Ligand SMILES: *[C@@H]1O[C@H](CO)[C@@H](O)[C@H](O)[C@H]1NC(C)=O
Ligand SMILES: *[C@@H]1O[C@H](CO)[C@@H](O)[C@H](O)[C@H]1NC(C)=O
Ligand SMILES: *[C@@H]1O[C@H](CO)[C@@H](O)[C@H](O)[C@H]1NC(C)=O
Ligand SMILES: *[C@@H]1O[C@H](CO)[C@@H](O)[C@H](O)[C@H]1NC(C)=O
Ligand SMILES: *[C@@H]1O[C@H](CO)[C@@H](O)[C@H](O)[C@H]1NC(C)=O
């Protein structure tokens with residue numbers, strides 16, 4: 001393989017690929033390394049069943065070897081992902097290793113060991129990305145093995161690469177924002193996922209989850225989804241008829257994955273499960289026509305496209321083949337006995353003579369059991385009934401008060417007695433024997449049915465890929481219906497996409513579900529020329545909630561959902577970063593500080609002009625002087641980006657940064673002082689409303705200290721120090737005022753003009769009046785002429 005071409009000498013890339021299981025199916029983790037370049041690239045993303053992203057990514061990487069888990073391609077039992085990759089990368093060497101090498105814990109250990117310290121912010125990003133960590137473990141183990149050497153500690157560059165065409169949200173931001181997991185109780189649904197999840201199918205749930213973690217960045221696609229949601233909201237009949245069909249679908253992806261697996265041995269269990277799956281398949285295909293009917297009157301392009309996809313003749317072809325051997329009225333039912341009956345009688349009569357005989361035997365035994373129990377009931381004059389559970393088979397059940405029984409006991413012929421309240425469950429030696437005979441005839445039936453089913457499945461395999469399309473459509477429709485559903489319960493609004501972040505009376509979607517009263521709504525406005533907002537206010541005044549609310553609204557908009565606001569417009573964010581302080585935890589100073597610094601470093605290294613950055617309190621884990629210093633430094637860096645940044649802080653000194661940077665805007669949360677009647681101490685009342693300008697309540701930290709029980713001498717000292725710092729900053733500020741004011745005015749005029757030109761929907765006359773107004777504003781905000789002429 002070293003002889004192939006020259007370029008082999010330039011790089012030798014090995015990639016490990018692993019796919020999640022269960023709810024995380026479709027979640028793919030990849031790790032790659034170039035043997036010629038000590039850089040490990042990790043990625044993890046959700047893909048649909050066409051695995052287009054994985055293939056694209058692999059194409060970009062151009063590996064020479066691909067490693068996958070042996071479970072992906074056990075003899076005759078290959079996953080869709082494995083067959084697609086082997087198909088697309090014919091020249092690539094494939095190696096399979098045991099699944100246990102894909103060990104995420106080990107992966108994290110490897111990275112800890114091997115990653116050079118300058119790249120260590122990778123931890124933040126991948127900590128909870130289990131699949132790429134698992135892939136990294138297998139990859140690094142394999143490389144050690146083939147190279148017969150190990151990498152030196154802290155020698156590798158390790159980097160995370162999000163998937164293309166989706167917004168990146170790092171794992172700590174996802175956690176801060178409680179996107180899919182609630183921080184207090186991982187089982188409760190107070191998350192963005194919980195707020196939006198009205199999905200009816202497992203596939204819809206998975207899709208919603210992966211969308212929330214990786215929102216779209218393409219306005220056209222988002223608007224196509226929004227068009228659908230709008231149509232669903234406007235057309236109630238469409239909404240309800242679609243929802244009713246969608247809710248009948250089972251887990252189509254799961255079904256597909258078991259259908260394409262061929263078991264290594266035939267057991268009664270595998271036979272039974274194949275029969276069950278065939279019934280599920282029939283059930284699923286029978287829903288295609290109702291789904292088409294529900295979609296037939298729709299107008300939006302996406303829904304129309306789905307309708308057209310469903311015109312695929314393969315659905316009908318498969319169903320026809322199925323109905324040649326399977327009874328028309330065989331269907332998926334709930335309840336284990338009725339499902340068992342469905343399986344027994346699935347295959348049409350007269351297809352297999354022995355099957356018909358076995359079924360007659362089975363029916364006779366079941367009738368005998370019922371007859372026997374009736375006789376027993378008569379014999380003892382007790383209200384006995386036939387019952388069934390998959391664990392016990394047939395057994396006897398009876399509702400009776402203990403006192404009505406002779407001697408307060410059941411007759412001695414009954415065994416395995418259990419009692420729940422007044423319900424007795426029991427069996428008898430005869431009944432156990434008959435159950436055994438029943439099982440035996442069932443095994444026969446399943447075996448013969450299985451032979452028929454296998455023959456049928458062989459005939460339909462070639463058409464079965466149309467189900468990938470169906471499962472995609474179903475999960476997508478389910479998610480869109482879920483958005484519409486959420487919208488009908490709260491007054492959400494359709495977002496627009498422009499170059500401005502403007503939210504009018506937006507509120508926190510999760511808080512709305514928890515709080516008794518509707519949370520206080522508020523406005524947000526960021527533009528290119530005003531892309532940095534500093535928010536001040538004491539803690540508990542609602543800063544964190546306000547900041548999270550903005551990020552959540554942004555994410556909702558970018559997945560195609562409506563948004564909790566009166567009006568909103570977003571600039572599409574390619575990345576969303578948050579740094580949100582946990583509750584003030586004085587005990588863990590040091591670790592808080594480390595965490596803060598890691599998070600801010602990560603943001604600074606990765607943010608770009610198209611990011612949305614939310615920082616809530618920075619520099620808490622250290623002294624005030626240092627804290628201010630760090631905040632200043634971070635702000636100054638971020639101010640040079642065109643990213644939209646919202647920066648909440650309790651350091652009022654920071655507000656004055658707006659004198660130096662025209663693109664800074666100050667907001668504060670209002671606080672009212674209430675003199676409590678007892679004593680002359682003041683109490684702070686929070687209003688949870690946001691106002692322009694920085695907080696009037698200067699030194700609220702000191703005020704809060706006063707309210708608390710610090711010695712007054714300490715407070716006096718602190719006040720003096722604060723006054724000195726504030727004065728310095730103000731002096732510095734005043735020195736540069738006249739020129740800066742003019743610059744600011746010019747800057748704002750320019751920015752308004754650009755915006756007006758870009759976004760205006762005004763007619764020319766109105767525009768002229770508007771511009772005249774702007775000019776006046778500009779003249780008013782300029783210092784009187786002469787004052788700064790000499791400087792020019
Ligand atoms: C695979 O290798 C063959 C010959 O070695 C070459 O002709 C072909 O272009 C290669 N295909 C790809 C996709 O690299
Ligand atoms: C994964 O690796 C960790 C640490 O090396 C080990 O403790 C654990 O047993 C491994 N898990 C499996 C399933 O092998
Ligand atoms: C989503 O909501 C549905 C009910 O609408 C529920 O059955 C399902 O379990 C939820 N999914 C998850 C993953 O919580
Ligand atoms: C392959 O089939 C076996 C049963 O024969 C099953 O346990 C295993 O999970 C299957 N592999 C995959 C990747 O689904
Ligand atoms: C699957 O995703 C790819 C790209 O992400 C897209 O091109 C393709 O249309 C999707 N397939 C379906 C059926 O939605």
Ligand SMILES: *[C@@H]1O[C@H](CO)[C@@H](O)[C@H](O)[C@H]1NC(C)=O
Nearest residue numbers: 520521522523689690691692
């Ligand atoms: C925040 O919301 C309150 C209550 O709705 C409102 O009075 C206040 O004006 C809002 N602040 C801003 C800046 O919009």
Ligand SMILES: *[C@@H]1O[C@H](CO)[C@@H](O)[C@H](O)[C@H]1NC(C)=O
Nearest residue numbers: 538539540584650700701704
């Ligand atoms: C924030 O509030 C908590 C309790 O309300 C208080 O203990 C803490 O000292 C406050 N922190 C600051 C920096 O004001």
Ligand SMILES: *[C@@H]1O[C@H](CO)[C@@H](O)[C@H](O)[C@H]1NC(C)=O
Nearest residue numbers: 586587588589590621622623
């Ligand atoms: C917490 O930080 C303060 C201020 O820097 C310091 O005085 C104190 O000793 C620190 N506490 C701990 C437990 O590290």
